Amino acid sequence: MNQSEISHLVSKLRIKVNPRLRKFRNPEGPLGRLKKLQKTVTALIKHERIELNYPRAEEARMYAERLISDAIRHGDCHKTTMENANFWITEKQLIHKLFKVLVPRFENYHTSYTRMHRAPRPYPGPLDKKAVLELRGNPYPSLIPDNISNKHLIHNVLLDEAKKEYRALKYAEIAAKIESEEKVVLQDVNLVKDVTSKVEDNVKM
Amino acid sequence: MNFNLLIQKQLFCSLTKCYNQKASQRLLSGTTEEAKRQSELFFLESKRQKEAIGRIEKINVNYVGVPENALLLMNKNLSTPFDCAKHLGEVVANRSALALINGETIWHMHRPIPESCSLELLHYNITQPAVVNKAFWRTCSFILGAVINNAFKENVHVQLHSFPSPNVRSGSFIYDAQISLEDWTPNENELKVLSSEMVKFSQQGYQIRSLDVSVDFALLIFKNNEHKTRQIPNIAASNGGKVTLFKAGDHVDISKGPMITNTNHLGRITVANVFKLNTDIPGGPIYRFQGVALPRSIILNHVAYSIIEERAKKMNSARIPCLQGVSEEESGYIKPTIG
Numbered sequence: 001m002n003q004s005e006i007s008h009l010v011s012k013l014r015i016k017v018n019p020r021l022r023k024f025r026n027p028e029g030p031l032g033r034l035k036k037l038q039k040t041v042t043a044l045i046k047h048e049r050i051e052l053n054y055p056r057a058e059e060a061r062m063y064a065e066r067l068i069s070d071a072i073r074h075g076d077c078h079k080t081t082m083e084n085a086n087f088w089i090t091e092k093q094l095i096h097k098l099f100k101v102l103v104p105r106f107e108n109y110h111t112s113y114t115r116m117h118r119a120p121r122p123y124p125g126p127l128d129k130k131a132v133l134e135l136r137g138n139p140y141p142s143l144i145p146d147n148i149s150n151k152h153l154i155h156n157v158l159l160d161e162a163k164k165e166y167r168a169l170k171y172a173e174i175a176a177k178i179e180s181e182e183k184v185v186l187q188d189v190n191l192v193k194d195v196t197s198k199v200e201d202n203v204k205m
Numbered sequence: 206m207n208f209n210l211l212i213q214k215q216l217f218c219s220l221t222k223c224y225n226q227k228a229s230q231r232l233l234s235g236t237t238e239e240a241k242r243q244s245e246l247f248f249l250e251s252k253r254q255k256e257a258i259g260r261i262e263k264i265n266v267n268y269v270g271v272p273e274n275a276l277l278l279m280n281k282n283l284s285t286p287f288d289c290a291k292h293l294g295e296v297v298a299n300r301s302a303l304a305l306i307n308g309e310t311i312w313h314m315h316r317p318i319p320e321s322c323s324l325e326l327l328h329y330n331i332t333q334p335a336v337v338n339k340a341f342w343r344t345c346s347f348i349l350g351a352v353i354n355n356a357f358k359e360n361v362h363v364q365l366h367s368f369p370s371p372n373v374r375s376g377s378f379i380y381d382a383q384i385s386l387e388d389w390t391p392n393e394n395e396l397k398v399l400s401s402e403m404v405k406f407s408q409q410g411y412q413i414r415s416l417d418v419s420v421d422f423a424l425l426i427f428k429n430n431e432h433k434t435r436q437i438p439n440i441a442a443s444n445g446g447k448v449t450l451f452k453a454g455d456h457v458d459i460s461k462g463p464m465i466t467n468t469n470h471l472g473r474i475t476v477a478n479v480f481k482l483n484t485d486i487p488g489g490p491i492y493r494f495q496g497v498a499l500p501r502s503i504i505l506n507h508v509a510y511s512i513i514e515e516r517a518k519k520m521n522s523a524r525i526p527c528l529q530g531v532s533e534e535e536s537g538y539i540k541p542t543i544g
Contacts (some may be wrong), residue, residue, distance in 0.1 A: 145330055147503055153330065154338045154373060155505050158497070158513040161374050165516065 009071040014112040022059050023182050042090045047132035051119055058132035061114050068113045071103050117143055242454040250414050258282050267323040276298050287314045301326035302337050302465040311336055312333050313415045313463040322422040329500040342371035344464040345378040347497045351456035353382045366432045376515035377495040381518050381526050391479045410469040411453040423448040450474045472501035477517035485528050494522035
């Protein structure tokens, strides 16, 4: 098996994957770490938007992305994918949501399936960095301000005017082109007229 | 051993001091003596006006808006909308660009409130931001003036002339200045330097102060600028004998205002092009500096920004200054209202 075939075994994620995983030290060892992340992944699929500490959000995001992309690739009749889903989703009714709701939603996406924002930390309070992790296409109002729909915002005004100017330029170019073509046609017509008149003259002679 | 260490430490200290001094010299090389004189005068006059108020009276300011409506007890002729905003929180204070008093009068954020009123604070992402955009564009022109003043070497004589009324739709903000260079067309690098100077200036986070002064005082401030000296009587005549000055850092200029709160509201900035103008103004060629900028709160991708940047490189068709008559920005002092 050469390298190009190996790279197709695992789906390529559309997020940055950390080269070194976080330990999340706890008494149960690596399994305890996975249990923590199970909880987060399940909560993400259940609530579609969660606020939590930054390291855990970033770590859980990678597993959630992998789970969804595998579900899209292999579908619900693939044994390994089903086992994975069974492992990561602790509330079993959400496995149906993964295959029946999220897979159709994300099938044609060209971006990542989740989105992560830095969130403000409470002040005064613990110093941990906070993040908001959400599934794309969720039903909640957007977290980032809408700079697109209001055409009176300064950048939209500038872009609008630039568009108008560009169009005017293109229309002028097209008009000039049509005019020059008409001229050529007229010249041709005149030529034909000259030739025919000459021929007629010859015939008369 | 100890002694050696001490010497090393001292040497290191003196070296870093030297370096710091050099760095600060390079940073400060821009501000001219003239600008310092002007800002000093501005400061003294604002101090004098503040002291002339006398007994402090209280006014009620009724704030309407986020995070919640509030009734504030402020000082008459002393407190500004910015002071009110500081009571409402850091976020509100930092993002507010203009104040709206009694729902109709646009008010500069650093201009004292004379009577009890209701107050709204405007920022860049509101449903009808036309007024804010205009103030932003005017401020960009004003800051561009400061940059032109500072950016050239000492052997180049620079005199600011004026900037026309801001028009966002024209695609660029403008400053017209007289420069003792014949037939100068800036190359890419010179424009980049101008842009970065403007970014550096605006990132200093200067509060933009405003002051109404008499004609005599305005003439004193601008005694070394013949263009402004010529304009001042006309401006004062159309503005009830007063001239409105604005100051950011050490730069003082005339404008009818209002302007935005702070220079750090500017985000992405480009000085796009410089054109030589064909005018009858004596004393040297007049150049039109053009640029484009966006507020810090509005983030645009580089493709879209490059489109507006390209457009700003074309000559802006705003009125070219001439000897007779003054530009709209200076003459038409209308009480600024919303709309």
